[in-house]
Amino acid sequence: MTPSDRGKVVLGVTGCIGAYKAPDLVRELRRRGFRVQVILTRAAREFVSPLALATVSGEPVLERLFDDGSGRGDDDAAGGVRHISLTDETDVFLVAPATAHAIARLALGLADDFLTTFHLAQRAPLLIAPAMNTNMLRHPATRANLETLAARGAEVIAPGVGELACGWLGPGRLPDIGVLADAAEAALRRGRAQSDLEGRRVLVAAGPTREPIDPVRYLSNHSSGRMGAALAAVARDRGAAVTLVLGPGSVPPPGGVRVIPVGTAREMRDAVVRRAPGADALVMAAAVADFRPERAAGEKLKTGSFRGAPGGAAAGASVLRLVGNPDILAELGGRRAAEPGWGPVVLAGFAAETTDPAPEAIRKLERKRCDLIVGNRVGPGRVFGEDRTEAVLVERAGADGSAPTVTPRPPETKRDLADAILDVVARRLAAAPDPGGNAS
Numbered sequence: 251m252t253p254s255d256r257g258k259v260v261l262g263v264t265g266c267i268g269a270y271k272a273p274d275l276v277r278e279l280r281r282r283g284f285r286v287q288v289i290l291t292r293a294a295r296e297f298v299s300p301l302a303l304a305t306v307s308g309e310p311v312l313e314r315l316f317d318d319g320s321g322r323g324d325d326d327a328a329g330g331v332r333h334i335s336l337t338d339e340t341d342v343f344l345v346a347p348a349t350a351h352a353i354a355r356l357a358l359g360l361a362d363d364f365l366t367t368f369h370l371a372q373r374a375p376l377l378i379a380p381a382m383n384t385n386m387l388r389h390p391a392t393r394a395n396l397e398t399l400a401a402r403g404a405e406v407i408a409p410g411v412g413e414l415a416c417g418w419l420g421p422g423r424l425p426d427i428g429v430l431a432d433a434a435e436a437a438l439r440r441g442r443a444q445s446d447l448e449g450r451r452v453l454v455a456a457g458p459t460r461e462p463i464d465p466v467r468y469l470s471n472h473s474s475g476r477m478g479a480a481l482a483a484v485a486r487d488r489g490a491a492v493t494l495v496l497g498p499g500s501v502p503p504p505g506g507v508r509v510i511p512v513g514t515a516r517e518m519r520d521a522v523v524r525r526a527p528g529a530d531a532l533v534m535a536a537a538v539a540d541f542r543p544e545r546a547a548g549e550k551l552k553t554g555s556f557r558g559a560p561g562g563a564a565a566g567a568s569v570l571r572l573v574g575n576p577d578i579l580a581e582l583g584g585r586r587a588a589e590p591g592w593g594p595v596v597l598a599g600f601a602a603e604t605t606d607p608a609p610e611a612i613r614k615l616e617r618k619r620c621d622l623i624v625g626n627r628v629g630p631g632r633v634f635g636e637d638r639t640e641a642v643l644v645e646r647a648g649a650d651g652s653a654p655t656v657t658p659r660p661p662e663t664k665r666d667l668a669d670a671i672l673d674v675v676a677r678r679l680a681a682a683p684d685p686g687g688n689a690s
């Protein structure tokens with residue numbers, strides 16, 4: 251394992267089936283360079299072994315305040331009280347999985363075991379990853395408790411959706427280990443890092459759209475939403491309030507951002523256009539389907555219904571009539587140009603090309619009237635779904651009509667590219683005159 255010097259995560263593990271993933275989470279946090287101290291509740295012990303957690307974390311697990319007959323309580327640190335001394339070492343406090351009962355105890359401020367006494371004493375960012383049956387999650391009591399914790403500044407990590415241990419389908423799963431580790435890492439970085447987007451509202455559209463043919467078929471593309479998710483996460487880490495309009499079938503959204511799920515291009519257009527006036531910066535990272543079937547059939551189309559369609563289809567050929575979708579970025583750029591003061595100060599988009607992206611990115615910058623186009627190569631095995639990319643940034647110069655600046659980027663992770671894009675966004679926002687007419 252890597253030497254652990256990036257900070258200490260205190261991981262509270264509470265008693266539900268998701269607790270069996272805790273050793274993997276500890277390993278992932280340590281792989282990323284964090285020290286990890288595990289606190290286990292009594293119920294969690296039923297699902298995961300303290301010995302396994304002590305082994306992977308390299309630290310004895312903290313479980314009990316008092317001697318329960320085993321010799322001593324975990325709170326009797328040499329010369330001190332452990333639930334207090336641990337607070338000085340803690341950079342992030344992550345409770346994962348968090349049961350409905352644990353959430354209620356934290357919301358109430360109870361202090362009847364190691365986890366809850368430590369919770370009241372510590373001052374680090376608190377992250378909660380609820381994991382439970384869908385109805386328990388939706389119960390007004392649980393929702394109110396989560397809102398209470400969020401109002402006090404805790405970050406609630408959205409539960410995963412899928413099949414639950416109880417056999418139900420719905421929200422309530424413990425999110426993937428990577429999502430939890432990302433959230434802890436982001437919270438740690440937030441505590442320490444630059445905050446050049448503090449107070450800014452950033453709107454990101456990401457992922458593919460799906461255009462229904464009938465209730466079971468659709469037209470779409472290979473976009474994973476990974477680039478947009480990276481942009482949302484980095485903007486959040488840099489202090490922005492982020493809204494992510496997200497197409498279907500995409501990577502899980504990062505925690506700490508507002509997610510607006512959409513399906514079709516027209517739904518995405520409505521969601522983006524409605525929120526655009528309130529955004530300081532808008533990045534269209536979505537792969538919007540350019541066409542949709544002229545009509546989505548109400549019932550599943552039978553294979554035979556495609557054959558011999560009017561319009562001169564050759565015998566045996568299938569015909570699906572398509573119409574164009576709205577170009578969201580072009581609409582926003584056009585409206586902003588027509589109504590000065592309307593819309594985001596910085597408008598950015600992407601150009602996904604299978605050939606050299608720079609010339610097309612320059613053309614799209616003009617045609618869609620935006621401030622920045624990120625050109626990248628797509629195609630089989632490239633960019634879509636990958637974590638690495640190679641892009642070119644094409645940025646509008648001043649209002650004097652001079653040629654745009656073209657900055658090729660080295661091969662890099664999507665997270666690093668997101669940082670570079672947001673460097674441009676932050677610089678342009680800082681240089682823009684504020685509504686009162688003064689440069690901010």
Ligand code: CTP
Nearest residue numbers: 534535536538540576577578579599600601602
């Ligand atoms: N875009 C959009 N609405 C569409 C199509 C694209 O807002 N209906 C946005 C994308 O999110 C991206 C930019 O426009 O930021 C360029 O998308 P791209 O697919 O590369 O270009 P298109 O405009 O679709 O042009 P073409 O397919 O001819 O390359």
